[in-house]
Each structure stands twice: as structure tokens, then as C-alpha cells.
Amino acid sequence: MIEFKDVSLVYPNGTQGLKDVNVTIKDGEFVVIVGLSGAGKSTFIRSINRIVTPTSGALLVDEEDILKYKGKDLRRLRTKVGMIFQNYNLVKRSNVMKNVLAGRLGHTGTFRSIVNLFSKEDRALAFESLRRVNIEEKLYNRADELSGGQQQRVSIARVLTQKPNYILADEPVASLDPPTSHQVMSYLKKINREDKITTIVNLHFIDMAMEYADRIIGMRAGEVVFDGPVSQVNEKTFEKIYGRAIREDDMRGGADLEED
């Protein structure tokens, strides 16, 4: 369970990233955060694994306030929170297997990882993760030989290999075309269902949020301006969140799934 209690964050340059955020996310939920760019979506999810640190309030993950964490505790928190990025963040010159195994680093001692002593279980787990996103045949390809959608699937496999309780995805489809976007979202949804991993995704595409979310949280200027199940959401809700009329580029389109 993740609980935001009066969480605020002011960046050193004075920008207000989060303002009095109160949100509780229950285990197993699939939450989509929507809002325009700069609304604080990224700050919200990056607070959960402490890539950024809120300046006031309390943020509880599994009943522990993570804002006080340092060093070892911080690493322990991060090993149970997986993250997916807009630009996939793979080591382009390394092969797919090595990139996926990097998900185990938090569970592996520094010395063992440096002499490349990943256990048999870790290797098998990495391979299984790749199979779950259907990219196991690229095992020994270099990451930069893959397309954007394939790279994002590898990064999902990396997170799976980490065996997290939570997955954070920061604009995971912003660099992808519509069919690939739907494919990536479907994998995230499937993993959420099958492994009961709580998943929080930042999106700015309305149609995708509607299609995949259980619950939608709307943000504007660092504040939560909407929070409710997807059944309560309609176009008016988005106009309220965005503070303007809905435009065509707020939609991703291409809802009919294609296999690649």
C-alpha cells in the first residue's frame, strides 16, 4: 500500500512540484495519472522510489515512511519498486540479457555482480521475463539493434526480473507509435493482473488512460484535482483536469491491437 499524506515538494529553484497531495493506492491497483506536462505527474511517481524527495508531509510504502530513508533502506525500497521510463533507459551497447539481468543488481552483492556471478535462478528468471514479453529470441542482440517497442519490452522484462511489488511507469509510450503503445500497455496490464503488482502509469493520452486504468488520478499544477474509478470519468472530467477543451493530440488512437 502507498499512502501520500499532505505531501508537498518544492524544487530548489522554487517550482512547486507537489502541493498537499493526499492519495492512497491499494495493493494490486492499476492507476493512471493524467495531466498536462509540468502538472507534477513525474514528480508524483518519482517520489515513490525517492528519485526525488518531497520536502514535507509523509509518504508511506508498506506502512513505513520512506521520506526518512537513507543508504541501505533506500536501496531496499528501490528493489521492491520497479520503474519503466519514456526512453527505455537501456545500455545500448550491452546485449538484451545483460540489460535484463541489471534488474537483479539491487538483489545481488556488489562483488558478485562485478565478477558476473549471477545465480542460475537469476539467469532463468531473466530468460522467463523475456519470454513473458515475447522477445526471448533477441536474447543476445545488442539493445541498439532493437526497435523502440522492442526496447520498451526489454525494459519491462528488466523490471519483471527485479520481482518488484510496485511498478512505476513514467510516460512509457510517449516515444512509440499507436499500435506499439497499445502493445506495451497491454503487457503492463497483463502483468498487473497475473502477478498482482500494483502499477502506477503516467500518461497524457486520454483514450489510453480510459482503456487500461482501474482508477484515474488527475493532476494540475502539483495538485490532485481528480481521483476516482474509471467508470466515473468522461470527457468533461478531462476538460476539468486539463483546464481546457480536449484536442486531437490528447488522443493516441489506434485502439485495434496489432501484433508485431
Add this chain to the structure above:
Amino acid sequence: MKKTDTGLLTTGKTPSIYTSKTKSRLLLIFGVVLALYFLSTYQTNSTPGELVIGLPNLFALLAKFFPPNLEVLVASSVVAAFSETIQMAIIATTVAAILCVPLSLLGAQNITTNKYLYGFMRFFLNVLRTIPDIVLALIFVGIFGLGVFPGILALIIFSLGILAKLISETIESVDMNPLEAMQASGAGTIQMIYYGLVPQVLPQFSSLVLYVFEINIRASVVLGLVGAGGIGLVLDQQIRLYNLPNAMAIIIGIFILVVMIEYVSNKIREAIV
């Protein structure tokens, strides 16, 4: 513009491409450069006049180096000295390549986020690079006496400055995204460097180490002139004894060595990057 019968373009009344202000500024710069040149040549006895008078003499004296006595190149002492030069460069490059790893991490702004530590490291590396290799060799000869050891030390320090600077620049140009992802999954700093950074810089690293090896070969050739081992020592002796054809043979040997090493090193570097 119209053409005159001499074939040259005349500007006539058409406006010039340069404004009169830039023109006078260019003229001023030109004047200063010329004045500095005459001052420099006067101070160093190399005015154009002296050059013209001196050149025939110069060629006459250089002629004494010819024909080179190429037999010297197969003499065992010369072969040993050449080997020593190469060995010094190999050892120095290896040690510098190892030592530069921590130094270049500390000198890279994206890894060393402490402003003062980074600033100090940059300053230190810049100062290190301004000390000439020969000066380092003389100091180490002063401490350890004549021989290869002070030469190797001088090469290590000298190439460390160059290598650490080039590699820290390479590190700064690295894609930090994968490191962020690893940090987010709970990896420690050393793991992030090993899994995120090393694969990205390794090809550049090898290429730069080879480049510094080339520099070390050239440097190690001349260190012998101040008693720090290698072929320079033999060259110095031959010149002192006025065995100029022998000296020329050694110079030709040095030339061949440098060209060969650069050729091989270039081929390998092309294959790496």
C-alpha cells in the same frame, strides 16, 4: 564589377565586402602580428635575412649526417635500446591506464557531483598536463639516478594527465539514462558504474589508451636524452662523439618505429570504434 584587360577584378565604385572599420581592425591585427614576428626573429637570431644567409650553411652541416650508417641499427646495444624504449612505453601506458580510472571518474561532472572535488580534480589534471615530460624525467632522474625507472615514472605521470582528461570528457558524454534506471532498481554506485558506464566508455577507453601509447613512444624516445633510459641515450652519445652518420641511422630507426606504431595503433583503433 568589370574586368580590366589584365584579367583582375576591379572593385571600381562598388562597395567593398568589408566595412572600413573591420578593415582597419584587420590591418591593426596584421601589423601587431608582423611586429611580434620581427621582434621574435630578432630576439632569436632568425630574421629572414639570417635565414637566407644561414640556409646554405645549414644544408652543408646537415650533409655531415649523410650517408647514414645503417649497420648501427643491427648492433645489439642499439636493438636493446630500442626494445627498452618500447618496453618503457608499454609499462607506462599500462600503469597510467589503470591509475586514470579513479582520476577520470573524479574528474567527470556527471559522476562526481561534489562541485569542489570535481573542480579540484580538473585543476589538478590541467596543471599536471602543463609540466613537460622532460622536466618530470629530470626530477625523477634527480631522485632515482639514471636509468629506465625514472623514465617510466615520468611517462606515467605525463600520460596520466592527458589520459584522465580525455577519459573524463568521454565519461561526461555518456548516456546517463541507464544509470538512472539502475539506481531506481536499487543498484549501488559501483554497480551502476560497472553495468551502466563501463560498457558505454570501453571502446573509447581502449582507443584513447592506444593513442596515449603512441604519445608515450614518442616521449620515451626523447627521455634518453636526459638519461632516463631508452634509445635517446644512445642517440645522445653518438652526437656527443660526433658520429653523425650513426646518429642519423638511429634517427631513421626512430622514424620507422614511430610510423610503424602509429600505423598499427590506427588500424586497431579503427577496428574498435
Add this chain to the structure above:
Amino acid sequence: MAELQMPPKKKRNPLNIAKKSLMAAVVIALYVWTFLGINIDWERAFERMANNFERVIPRLFRPDWNAFDKVLDAMIETLYIAFAGSLMAAILAIPLGFLAANNMTNNRFLTAVGKWILSAVRAFPDLILALLFVVAVGPNPFAGVLAIAIGSTGMLGKLYSEVLESVDMKVVEAMEANGANKLQILFHGVIPQVIPEFLSYAIYRFEVDVRASTILGVVGAGGIGTLIFFASSNRNWNEMGLIILIIIVVVTIIDFISAAIRKRIV
């Protein structure tokens, strides 16, 4: 997790393995040769160090300021040598650069000769050139100027030829079509395009030459190197400390000015 399947083994190309093993063997052989061949008398080195360390290192950090005027004069002479040498090289390199640029010289054989001359000149370490000229013209700054001039010509000529090869040839073709002759094309089509980069490289080379000319005096070719040589033979490490300090300061200032000027030019 025992039921999970292990990933398949990576397929390896035997040719690749052979190539890599050969490379590894060569590298290992080189290191074996190096460490068996190198002859370091550790005992003597450490004995000497025990005796001399105190006499050398602390004194380097206590510069002898009484020698300031002498050292500064020598440093200025070094700058004269570097300047005269660089400027000579900047001019000498122009015809060689044109000769080696394959869009300026249409004869393949001639460009090859040009490139060969330039790389041959570059292969000589500056100090070896200085040694040659000291024998030829005697131990004075003139030998230093010649060494710098010749040494820099190789590098500058190569850089110039690369600049020339990147020139926009459309301008040249347009002028040819208009009936301009070779000299007109040169002065109105080519030179305006390359002047900023030529200048920038020449200034950069001056920077390098300042560093190079600090040591020429060690073989008798004038400048501050002469003092370096005397300071070390007289074991006057306090003076050596001052010399190093002045070299560091002057070289840093020259680098800074040169970088600032080059930024404005290009």
C-alpha cells in the same frame, strides 16, 4: 523457481574466437617480453630515493624567487621561439596543405607525395629535430625556431589540407562557369572560406608550440629549457620549482587566451 527454463547458450563464431585468442596471445606475448626484458635496478633506485627524496621534492615546492628575473627572461625567449616558429610553420604549411588536398591538386601522385611529406615530418619528435639543428647551426635559439617551424609544418599542413578538402566546391564551380581564372578562384572563392579555420589552427598550434619550446633548451636550442638543464645538473631544485611554476602559469594563460581568440574566430 526450479521449473524455470535456463536461457540457451550464446552461439559463438569459431572465426571470431580464433581472432580473439590470437589477439590475446599477441598481447600476452608483448607483456611477457616487456617484463622479462625491462631492467630496473630496484635496490639502487630505492637506495637513491631514500637519500635524495628529501633533497628534491620539498625544495621543488619552495621556489627560489631570486631567480625570478632570469627565469622570466628565459620564458619570454621561449615565447619568441614559439611565435617565430609557429608563424613560419603557418606560412610554410599553406603550399603543402594545397599540395596535399585532393580537391586542390588534381594529380593523385602529387597529393600522395604531399600527404607523405606531411606525415613524415610529423613522425619526428620535436626534440630530435632540435638536436639535429643544434648540431647544424650551433646551440642557440635559432635551432629552436627551426625545430618548431619544421615540426609544426607537418601538423598544420595536414590540418590545412583537411580544411581545404571540406571547402564548398559549388562556389568554385560557379566561379569557373563565370570564366574566372585560377588565381581569381583562389583569392575570391577558396581563401575567404578557409581563412578563419586556418587562423584558428595556427593559433592552436602556437599553444602546442609554447609547450614544446619549453624543453628545447635541454638539448641547447634556447629558451627556458636551458635553465631547466642547468638547474637539474646543478641540483638546484629550488630554481627548478620556480621554473615549473612559471611554465604552468604562462602555459595556462596562453591556453586561455588562445581558446578565447579561437572561439571568436570560428
